[in-house]
Amino acid sequence: MKKTTPPKQGDLSAQIAGSIRDAIIAGDLIVDARLPSEAELAEQFEVSRPTVREALKRLAAQALIRTQRGATGGAFVNHLKYPDAYAQQITTSTLLLSMNEVSIVTACEARFALERACTRLSAERRSADHLATMRAEMHRQSQPGLSDEAFCASDVAFHRALVDGAQNPVMSYQLAGAVEAMQPLMNMITFTARSRERIVALHGQIADALEAQNASDADAALTALEAYTVSLAQDVLDARAQR
Amino acid sequence: MKKTTPPKQGDLSAQIAGSIRDAIIAGDLIVDARLPSEAELAEQFEVSRPTVREALKRLAAQALIRTQRGATGGAFVNHLKYPDAYAQQITTSTLLLSMNEVSIVTACEARFALERACTRLSAERRSADHLATMRAEMHRQSQPGLSDEAFCASDVAFHRALVDGAQNPVMSYQLAGAVEAMQPLMNMITFTARSRERIVALHGQIADALEAQNASDADAALTALEAYTVSLAQDVLDARAQR
DNA sequence: CAAAATCAATTGTCAGACAAATAAAAGTCT
DNA sequence: AGACTTTTATTTGTCTGACAATTGATTTTG
Structure with missing residues (x-):
């Protein structure tokens, strides 16, 4: 999930979504693993929270992650069924x-x-x-x-x-x-x-x-x-x- | 693209994305048709612009739409190649x-x-x-x-x-x-x-x-x-x- | 008439705030 | 002590407002 050599193509939200997607496909993030909170991701990628959210929505649209509200909530790598x-x-x-x-x-x-x-x-x-x-x-x-x-x-x-x-x-x-x-x-x-x-x-x-x-x-x-x-x-x- | 019988499942952005997706699949929005601007969509669906944007990003992730900046820009129904x-x-x-x-x-x-x-x-x-x-x-x-x-x-x-x-x-x-x-x-x-x-x-x-x-x-x-x-x-x- | 400058519309991004949900923690009563 | 209730902290969902960047259209200028 690190910003290792970001190809810098497209919007920030697309880049971030790509980074996380690659991490999932590469197995760095296993099923049911919890991603950092939106605030933490925003800090890591040095963008604002709305931008992170747009990235997460992109991934959610492909059923790669699911989100849950609440204290123990967050974004989780989804088991693609x-x-x-x-x-x-x-x-x-x-x-x-x-x-x-x-x-x-x-x-x-x-x-x-x-x-x-x-x-x-x-x-x-x-x-x-x-x-x-x-x-x-x-x-x-x-x-x-x-x-x-x-x-x-x-x-x-x-x-x-x-x-x-x-x-x-x-x-x-x-x-x-x-x-x-x-x-x-x-x-x-x-x-x-x-x-x-x-x-x-x-x-x-x-x-x-x-x-x-x-x-x-x-x-x-x-x-x-x-x-x-x-x-x-x-x-x-x-x-x-x-x- | 009207909010006809919204099944009200999931987030607002998911519902809006679903509405637009249905409109595209049903042929109400043909290829290369331009969607209303984010501000107009926000007004139509009675939500804020960030929510609309999240919906559009969901569709963009599935290559259903593409976006373009500028005066004549906007979101267009994408020709899925x-x-x-x-x-x-x-x-x-x-x-x-x-x-x-x-x-x-x-x-x-x-x-x-x-x-x-x-x-x-x-x-x-x-x-x-x-x-x-x-x-x-x-x-x-x-x-x-x-x-x-x-x-x-x-x-x-x-x-x-x-x-x-x-x-x-x-x-x-x-x-x-x-x-x-x-x-x-x-x-x-x-x-x-x-x-x-x-x-x-x-x-x-x-x-x-x-x-x-x-x-x-x-x-x-x-x-x-x-x-x-x-x-x-x-x-x-x-x-x-x-x- | 052509090139340059300006304008206007639209998306991209940001900051901050509050609401809603949710589980853990703390408190209270039996 | 144990079960139930209340509080609290965390996190996502949404809103408001603003500004930057881009880009086609318009106007101005040489």
Whole structure:
């Protein structure tokens, strides 16, 4: 946390946040360690307290620290848990997709390629619980009165169960963006044209394959789902171009 | 950006940051749109300027906005570019791995599964440039005087070229954490025991397969590399346990 | 007309103060 | 003595007001 060779780029609060972040990543500050009080940090870095506070807020925004008021309060190095990392990943992925004119084809290709990376593990290890979740979501997707938003949410839940079935938390984390950030995209593009029946049928193939621990069948079903999604998107875009 | 149904959780600065973030994600604030000045925001949200500033710093930490001083300055919705998202992903992944006692086996499994998801696309589309990068990194890895750190960095560069060969930026982004965050882990674990020769040989198999557009051979080589990495980690851990 | 000086708006930083929360310490009653 | 209450000290959260630094726009000047 010392001011060793500060690269002096950006604002003071950014520099200070960088110093503390580096200290955390380097392991100089371990989880649950308490940082000096804001007043002490201000003295150490030779800045005012508001500046220190801005730096701490930057770190808090990345879930690197948490703060607590009171006598024994202060800023503590946060144990970065999976849900926090998930949320960040989803936010970042959503923004990245919405701001970079990524084609649906490219996004779909990435999403399904990553999801297929889970099939082998998921076929091998999925628990009864994961299978039950898939079946339940399929059942929900078959209900006639379901809104488009709810259908998409259920779709996401189904695929998350597939990914979680691999029983590898690192995998689940990495896939969070790919699976969840697609929801608004699919919502916007395909909800007018898609056949829920067909999607549920493909979901059924995937669930059956995973239950039978047949990874290549699950692979094939995912590929078919990808092809269907891409063709839907193509149709919608064509219709839009003609109009 | 209105204070519509504020969930009132956490600090004021967190609430305000959340409001603005939601507005950006919902598309109410488009890229390069200028936010009101800090004074105006303070008035709108009925808080003081330091509180607004803390909120803005939170958003800046996530690269959602950028600020500019001067007459026409202010806070602008930032175009989230891939490099920014990469950096965030790598930081988050690194912390997640270091703070959650993830076993080497789990991390390796995820990493190589994701990387194998790229082989089909990369075999199909890799450019001469990607192949040249791989060869160059392999050449560097063969030099005797290379430090462990430099070898690892080159290793990462090689795998990044593999991933980038898929010519899918969404894929490259999603893989950034998996590929780059492993570097410190591998560095710490296997640098004592590994045979560079063997690793370079496997890299050669991968590069050859991609050049021949043979995805399944590349797959097999990656699987072999995974097995070798895991066995190395196992050896090191066993030796550590005996000591 | 072009260059220089001025201006105005905005963020960056600072100082000091008070409020709110919180746990430890001290005090009080049974 | 022990349990409960009150006080106190520490720390973060927020506010007010001010000034410096930056930078584009405006005005002045050669």
